[in-house]
Amino acid sequence: MPARKPERKSQVASDDALSIRIDLASGGRIGPGKIAVLEAIAETGSISGAGRALSMSYRRTWELVEDLNQSLGKPVVATSAGGSGGGGASLTAVGEALIACYRSIETESTLVARKHLAVLNGKARQKPDL
Amino acid sequence: MPARKPERKSQVASDDALSIRIDLASGGRIGPGKIAVLEAIAETGSISGAGRALSMSYRRTWELVEDLNQSLGKPVVATSAGGSGGGGASLTAVGEALIACYRSIETESTLVARKHLAVLNGKARQKPDL
Numbered sequence: 001m002p003a004r005k006p007e008r009k010s011q012v013a014s015d016d017a018l019s020i021r022i023d024l025a026s027g028g029r030i031g032p033g034k035i036a037v038l039e040a041i042a043e044t045g046s047i048s049g050a051g052r053a054l055s056m057s058y059r060r061t062w063e064l065v066e067d068l069n070q071s072l073g074k075p076v077v078a079t080s081a082g083g084s085g086g087g088g089a090s091l092t093a094v095g096e097a098l099i100a101c102y103r104s105i106e107t108e109s110t111l112v113a114r115k116h117l118a119v120l121n122g123k124a125r126q127k128p129d130l
Numbered sequence: 131m132p133a134r135k136p137e138r139k140s141q142v143a144s145d146d147a148l149s150i151r152i153d154l155a156s157g158g159r160i161g162p163g164k165i166a167v168l169e170a171i172a173e174t175g176s177i178s179g180a181g182r183a184l185s186m187s188y189r190r191t192w193e194l195v196e197d198l199n200q201s202l203g204k205p206v207v208a209t210s211a212g213g214s215g216g217g218g219a220s221l222t223a224v225g226e227a228l229i230a231c232y233r234s235i236e237t238e239s240t241l242v243a244r245k246h247l248a249v250l251n252g253k254a255r256q257k258p259d260l
Contacts, residue, residue, distance in 0.1 A: 018235070019151040019161075022243060025144075074254050094254050101250040105148070108246075109239035113152060116238075120231040124204050124224050 018113040020106050028071025035102045037064045038095055041077055047089045072098065148243040150236050158201025165232045167194045168225055171207055177219045202228065 021031035040050035051061035068076045076095030080088050091099075151161035170180035181191035198206045206225030210218050221229075 015155040017153040017155075018239070019153055020239065020243070021149040022247070023147040023149055025146050031149075072254055094250075097250050097253045101246045105239070105243045105246050108242045109148070109150065109235070112238045112242065113150075113235045116231045116235050117152070120224075120227050123227045124202055 014114065016114060016117055018106070018110045020102075020109055022102070022105070024071055026071065028067065030068065030071060030098070030102065034064045034068055035099060037061055038068070038076060038091060038099050041065070041089050042091050042096075042099075045088050045090065047077070047079070050089075068095075068098070144244065146244060146247055148236070148240045150232075150239055152232070152235070154201055156201065158197065160198065160201060160228070160232065164194045164198055165229060167191055168198070168206060168221060168229050171195070171219050172221050172226075172229075175218050175220065177207070177209070180219075198225075198228070 019032060021029055023029055036054060037050055037056075040053045041047060044050050044053055047061050047065065048058050050056075051058045054061070065077050072094055074094045075092050076098055077089050078092050149162060151159055153159055166184060167180055167186075170183045171177060174180050174183055177191050177195065178188050180186075181188045184191070195207050202224055204224045205222050206228055207219050208222050
């Protein structure tokens with residue numbers, strides 16, 4: 001017997017989410033991937049650790065950090081030449097502020113979205129000719 | 131003489147923008163591409179016209195519409211078997227409401243983003259050690 005395809009719910013719900021990407025007028029783009037890199041650096045204490053946590057190469061991880069440095073005009077990560085374990089990395093105040101900024105925008109925008117989606121949902125439920 | 135690379139501004143600005151994508155709990159995703167398809171259908175009066183306007187194949191255009199129909203649980207586009215010029219297409223009330231919903235979320239979320247980016251900008255301008 002073939003597996004039944006899960007039924008697809010059609011209505012908007014309170015766990016609908018919003019993905020956001022900030023498009024800076026300067027050309028920089030700040031989306032969930034780069035923010036995840038910063039959060040992983042804060043958690044692991046190094047760029048290589050963040051790369052491993054996100055299954056991303058060191059080079060790619062570093063490029064994303066460097067891109068954020070350029071976009072913000074200030075370093076978001078401070079690195080230190082390490083001892084036997086290699087260098088460490090930590091967020092600068094700007095890096096920490098960027099995460100807070102992004103997550104706040106995400107939270108508030110999601111509330112905005114749910115408000116409008118509830119209105120849309122009400123319209124989509126109406127019987128008359130669509 | 132080589133063209134000068136435009137200087138990259140590092141500060142957030144009032145024309146920073148926010149790209150949004152709605153991730154419905156049901157699994158559907160509604161981003162700028164699908165909304166552009168709906169708007170192009172409203173403008174051109176047909177799916178093929180919308181595809182041409184967006185440099186997209188008829189098949190791809192139709193797939194995006196069909197995906198929206200599934201996500202919303204109601205048709206977003208009504209088609210009519212046409213005469214010599216081929217069939218026409220127009221938005222349903224749900225399709226129109228979806229565009230309004232998306233654009234409202236986009237507008238309000240962008241204001242949210244600019245408010246938080248202004249705070250971040252203030253922090254990034256501070257002199258002390260970052």
